[in-house]
Amino acid sequence: MIRKGVLNRDTTMGKKVQAFIGIVLAVGGFLLLVGGIINMTDPNNPNILQDVVTLPFPLGFLVGGIALYRRSQKNQQKERRVSLERGIISLARQQGGLVTPTEVVLHLGVSIEEAQALLDGLCHRGLAQILVNPEGSLMYRIEGLLSPVEKATATNPENLS
The missing domain is CATH 1.10.287 (Helix Hairpins)
Known part of the structure; x- marks a missing residue:
């Protein structure tokens, strides 16, 4: 390996x-x-x-x-x-699927512009979603990160209808 x-x-x-x-x-x-x-x-x-x-x-x-x-x-x-x-x-x-551009800057050591561009690129490809909190701050929800409960309760898509 x-x-x-x-x-x-x-x-x-x-x-x-x-x-x-x-x-x-x-x-x-x-x-x-x-x-x-x-x-x-x-x-x-x-x-x-x-x-x-x-x-x-x-x-x-x-x-x-x-x-x-x-x-x-x-x-x-x-x-x-x-x-x-x-x-x-x-x-x-x-962090439960949510990040801010500032957190990305602190965690990865990139500029705020690069953090924003990376997050926007994920959104553009459908891998993230922009959210705004009541104070007006931008957050990004990264798609596909499921909790253990969400994974355990997943069902076949054919059973949804």
């Missing part, structure tokens, strides 16, 4: 290696491309046609490296969002 922490560390390390390889490919491709262009402009170079034919290779390294780096960054952002959402759901479970 793989422990959660070990799996997360391995995937994070893989993303960092992927980003590093992307940077190396992009920088190497850029340097080769610049060198090829400089070589082509040399008036003493008799092999200009050969240089033109080989230019797509460094260009491919440059573009491929940039694409690899961007993909690794996008994956890291997604993993961070998923981790923060998991933290929100865990906090909500501890």
Whole structure:
């Protein structure tokens, strides 16, 4: 059985290696491309046609490296969002299913804007619901968190009609 922490560390390390390889490919491709262009402009170079034919290779390294780096960054952002959402759901479970943006800030160490965006994202996907208390404070009810009594009294949906 793989422990959660070990799996997360391995995937994070893989993303960092992927980003590093992307940077190396992009920088190497850029340097080769610049060198090829400089070589082509040399008036003493008799092999200009050969240089033109080989230019797509460094260009491919440059573009491929940039694409690899961007993909690794996008994956890291997604993993961070998923981790923060998991933290929100865990906090909500501890508090009977209700959280405020301020509680998310204190629990997860994110900015108030990011906490609000994460909670609104959960609402947009139908995983949370916005509530307002009598004083006007916003709260979010995280859907799917049931008490043991609610779980014990659950019935087949076909029996509801």
